[in-house]
Amino acid sequence: MAHRGVATYRALWRRRLLFTLAMAAGVAVLAVYSLSVSDFNITFAEAFSCLADHVAGVPPDGYIKWIMTDIVINDNAPRAICGIAAGGSLAVSGAVMQSVTRNPLADPYTIGISSAAMFGVTIAVILGIAVLPSGLEEAGVIANAFAFSLAPAAAILFVATFRKVTPTMMVLIGIAMMYMFSAFTTFLKFNATDDALAEIFEWGLGTMAGTDWSSVPPMAVSFAAMALFSMALANKMNVLSAGENASSSLGVNPARLRVACFVAVSLATAVTVCFTGTIGFVGLVAPHIARLFVGSDNKILIPVSALVGAFTILGADCIVRLLPGGLPVGVVTALVGSPLFLYFLYRQRKSMAW
Amino acid sequence: MVTKMEIAIExxxxxxxxxxxxxxxxxxxGGPQFISILxxxxxxxxxxxxxxxxxLKPTGGAVLLDGRDVSECTLKEIxxxxxxVPHTASDAFPLTVVDTVLMGRHPHAGWRTTDDDLEIVYRTLDDLEIGHLAMRYFxxxxxxxxxxVMLARGLAQKPKALLLDEPTSNLDVKHQLGICRLLRDLSRRERLLVVIICHDLNIAAKYADFIILMHEGRVYDVGSPGQVITADNVRAVYGVESRIIDDGxxxxxxxxxPAEGCMEPLCGGSRCVGDCASCAERRSAAGAGPAPSGPSEPLPAQGPG
Known part of the structure; x- marks a missing residue:
């Protein structure tokens, strides 16, 4: 005779999965809608037919259709895929960082990845120093951003080899790295030309405008790997939430899990930063919005965070493209998202307290 | 069936x-019994x-669980x-009671939560009479x-031994008694070796089968409550005067x-100037001056040990 609680628990999970599927459908609809958003007047139906024809291998008939297909398939489609990958990756990274540091203020940039990447960009642009010597300046800048954004994780790994690293210590190491790299960057910018400063500034904004089909494979692979990694370790991250001693006594080595998660977050975030610059807000807030709806069990928190993150960036990127002046997407996510988040926080069920 | 567990500390x-x-x-x-560390x-x-x-890993010596050195076991095996059951719980991102207790199945379970795991969790909650809290947040x-709930998580591990770090320290007297009676009953019913850290001498004396009294990083005395909880031991270990009475x-x-310094019923306590025999004897043994002084250490505060 099964306990009736088992059925209640399973029913709760069915509701959670249903919610996740609904979110996924929402993201899919928004992604298809985003294909139609551009300066060129394309309707949702036209965008959908362009996509359907392209997938079916039907060549576009007529000049207008040909231009539409070009915009939908070559500009907007990779941008949508990269938006999903960037939003998903940042949100999952944020959820993982919050869980393993047990700190609701943690996000993917907590360990100083963004300022380290900026420093990499700065030395490439101003001093012309690139870790990967290549003829193309842009590739050199991206390689620098990637290489330097791994520096904080390397520092934490180094410290972790000879002493036990507490979550607070990890965050503090990250903050120290952030200030150090910011100081270096400011020092270099002090004597830089206006052109160099403008280029560095653009890098720091965070935008989806630079993504095309060549950005899709690395971003998609990195997002998929991060999502699989976090789902595989979701149970262990749950156990870690019980505290250091309790998680040891339940068979999870807290220090080892934490370091593994930091390395994974660093890699995934480094890839994202390379192609989009530093998009703030999503990594911090998407997991919290997900928590409001499904609670903090990482098994459901991680997929829902990914969907919330993807939805946020896709939506914000649509707004960016509708507005004149080419605002960076990070500005829109924060401007629209913050009041919405405060509203959710105000309306939250009491039981969902932090 | 759960068999007896031996812990050898060498x-x-x-x-x-x-x-x-x-x-x-x-x-x-070795279990099954209810041991209190004081x-x-x-x-x-x-x-x-x-x-x-x-x-923690000992810096010297070894701990053997059923003859196996713990340093050679994985955390999961242990x-x-x-x-x-830890002293305090972290509630940075609270889970439901079910999900919290489900963590206890982690050492046994795979990635998926099986019906068997849930069954164990719900039965444990019912046993502890907290089944109605299952869907509440911790x-x-x-x-x-x-x-x-933390006790339920420990029990959901289906262990042979259960270690509890001050399980009664934040509780009122009724809950202190309730938890200790429950632990003693569990040691009998589930044939568990239960080891608790306790600060309340009387609670320990009332329920424990065996007492380990520690002093300055060493085991000072071990045995039944009647053997270990004596006025001499309490004075030596805590630096506090006491009187032991028999309670069933x-x-x-x-x-x-501690400021009074004397427990003789007829002695004047803090005003005692050494007229009573026990005060005089103690003073001469300690080589103290004529004024009565209590033990130099203040009464230990209740709190984490």
């Missing part, structure tokens, strides 16, 4: 950096139980045999309920205010 020492906490502890304990704050009680399940619960075959400790 010459275990532990130091944080250079300050020694445990010095050469030798102890053999001793003042900072004497190494928590450190000792943390060495038993590899939360977690299948030894449950642990942070909404009272201290007594939280303690029971178990000792009951009546503590004196």
């Amino acid at each position: 010459n275990v020492s532990f130091s944080y950096d250079s300050s020694p906490v445990l010095r050469d502890i030798r102890l053999d304990i 001793g003042p704050n900072g004497v190494g009680k928590s450190t000792l139980i943390h060495c038993m399940n590899k939360i 977690a299948r045999k030894v449950g642990y 942070n909404e619960l009272s201290a007594g309920q939280r303690q029971k 075959g178990r000792p009951h400790v009546v503590l004196s205010d």
